[in-house]
Amino acid sequence: MTPKETFALLQQIVTSAPDQWEAVYQLGKLGAITGQDLEAAEAALRRYLEHEPQGTEPPLYAAYWRLGMVLEHAGDVEGARAAYEEGLRSNPQDADLLAALERMGGAPSR
Numbered sequence: 001m002t003p004k005e006t007f008a009l010l011q012q013i014v015t016s017a018p019d020q021w022e023a024v025y026q027l028g029k030l031g032a033i034t035g036q037d038l039e040a041a042e043a044a045l046r047r048y049l050e051h052e053p054q055g056t057e058p059p060l061y062a063a064y065w066r067l068g069m070v071l072e073h074a075g076d077v078e079g080a081r082a083a084y085e086e087g088l089r090s091n092p093q094d095a096d097l098l099a100a101l102e103r104m105g106g107a108p109s110r
Contacts, residue, residue, distance in 0.1 A: 003034045011040065024048045025058050025066075032069035041070045061087040065096050077104065 001009075010027040013020055025048050031041020045067040053059055064087030071080035081104055087097045 003030060003036060006030060007037050007040075014044065021048060021051055021053070021057050024051075025063060028063065028070065029066050032066040032073070035073040038070055038074050042067065042074070045070060059091070061091040061094055061097065063087075065094070065100065068097075068100055072104075080104065
């Protein structure tokens with residue numbers, strides 16, 4: 001299955017079952033990884049961030065990391081940095097968030 005096909009399937013799931021939080025997160029994650037369908041990916045991640053994860057659902061700091069990736073793809077450096085920093089507020093030692101900020105040119109602002 002191609003990323004485009006996967007994206008369409010996830011959008012269909014999210015549209016028909018908006019409380020399928022794993023699908024909402026995965027929709028955003030796919031955009032973060034591929035750099036495609038960035039508006040939909042950003043909307044999905046922002047929506048996920050309004051939700052309190054339960055059980056095995058991805059933690060909010062992971063959603064902030066993915067949101068930062070989406071915003072970087074979109075050219076919003078300040079927005080990406082803010083998303084990474086917000087993720088670090090809940091998980092200050094997350095290696096992915098720290099690496100993203102370092103790649104962007106330095107340590108998180110505090």
